[in-house]
Amino acid sequence: MSAPQRNLELKARDPDPRRSLELALALGAEDRGEIEQRDTFFSRARGRLKLREQAPGGAELISYERSDTPEARPSDYRVVPVADPEALREALDAALGTLVVVAKRRRLLLWDGVRIHLDEVEGLGSHLELEAVAAPDSDLEPERGKLERLRAGLEIDDAGLVAESYSDLLLDVPEALLRAADTAMREAYAPYSGFKVGAALRSAGGAIYTGANVENAAYPQSQCAEASALGALVADGGRELTAAAIVAERSDFCPPCGGCRQRLAELARPETPIHLGRPAGPRRTVTLAELLPMAFELEPKAR
Secondary structure (H helix, E strand, O other): OOOOEEEEEEEEEOOOHHHHHHHHHHOOOEEEEEEEEEEEEEOOOOOEEEEEEEEOOOEEEEEEEEOOOOOOEEEEEEEEEEOOHHHHHHHHHHHHOEEEEEEEEEEEEEEOOEEEEEEEEOOOEEEEEEEEEEOOOOOOHHHHHHHHHHHHHOOOOHHHEOOOOHHHHHOOHHHHHHHHHHHHHOOOEOOOOOOOEEEEEEEOOOOEEEEEOEOOOOHHHOEOHHHHHHHHHHHOOOOOEEEEEEEEOOEOOOOOOHHHHHHHHHHOOOOOEEEEEOOOOOEEEEEHHHHOOOOOOOOOOOO
């Protein structure tokens, strides 16, 4: 098994790639040329899982976990060389399903242990990424300092920062969650009320977890769809959700019950979006704070 590695990463929109290249070279960055990359992301993985095919260079399977925040954030990842990417891609698609494909042309530069990526991404345009490779025992402060110096030298302002991965930017995240919730809803066990509900939660790592309501002849023992989905997320090691969707068979908009609003608040933030509606149909998005303005907390959480 490959050893886990860490980066500290920052992403931003790049309004002037030529200017960014000039600034990077002026800072003393080494130009390693252009790489054509195709990243295939797969569903139902813990964290994110992608197969990277690139020229020049060989194929790699990369698994990683990283939060979606605009500021510099750590990424924990593993890289495994792949000898037969086509066969592996087909096998993973059959087993897990393909989520999205990201195709890009990358200009790679190196500066003091930091990879500078000047990316032209199909469907998204020009972006700039900084990846500071961290030593195994690093507290990430040296890497953070390097990114701050590079950010200043490359004139990256707050307005240009991007929190999401390219895969998330290409996906219609609300629609993907609503589709997942709708699929789960169709498997709901609701013989008593006949009111089927499905929920889909997106973890901080980008994976989607689903659940359906499960009724019981002893009515209080029934379980809501949101609780089922939360159990799946936690059982897979998740401790944070970044978005949710709720779909009901007999209602265009089905907000969570009071108890499930509190359950969601345990692992979500007040600004976490909750999508209500149907795939390709009526839709409404609210924040958790709008659904539950004063969520109960034993102790204030660090946000």
